[in-house]
Amino acid sequence: MIKRLLGYGFESNVYLIIDEKIALIDTGTGFETKNLIKQTEEYTNKIDIIILTHEHLDHCGGAAALKEYFNAKIAMHEYGSAAVENGIFSEFFNARIEKTRVDIKLKGGEIIKLGEYELHVIHTPGHSMGSICLYEPNKKALFSGDTIFLDGGIGRTDFPGGNAALLKKSIEKLSKLDVKALYPGHGDYDEENGSLHIKLAMQSVNLL
């Protein structure tokens, strides 16, 4: 079962995947952690692993508090982990990411097995150096973080660590996947037309 939590205002979408093991993908800014815990506990009292799609505050600001509350492990790309482990300041949000340990530093290529769901880690730098997407081949589902959104939306590359050429390469990588359900880091998700949205993102990135 996949449930979308938060996702309003500046909060990233947070995806709860309930299987033998329970995963949370992203955590919001941290300003809404109480609400996020309440939403989570409508479905489950435990989270085994928190996977962060990248090192921006709107995705990992809630990680420290949730890790502590649920006694969960945190996984994210090694290139983004310093932001969480050092608790860096975000100019955009005028707030600091709460420091915590990243238990699993990903490089891309790993498979995080939850049970029926298995999340294949794809390193997709461009929006940030530590951006990853997670592909679930059985359900043909892609959790795309801030790399791509619905209807041709692509991640901005004007934040520190952003790189338009890398974003283009990363989206090309995603275009090779067979995707039905696309779950982006912001806005709506679409459980039917994933590959169409990736095709539109390719068109957008080719205009850069």
Ligand SMILES: [Zn+2]
């Ligand atoms: Zn971002």
Ligand SMILES: [Zn+2]
């Ligand atoms: Zn974001």
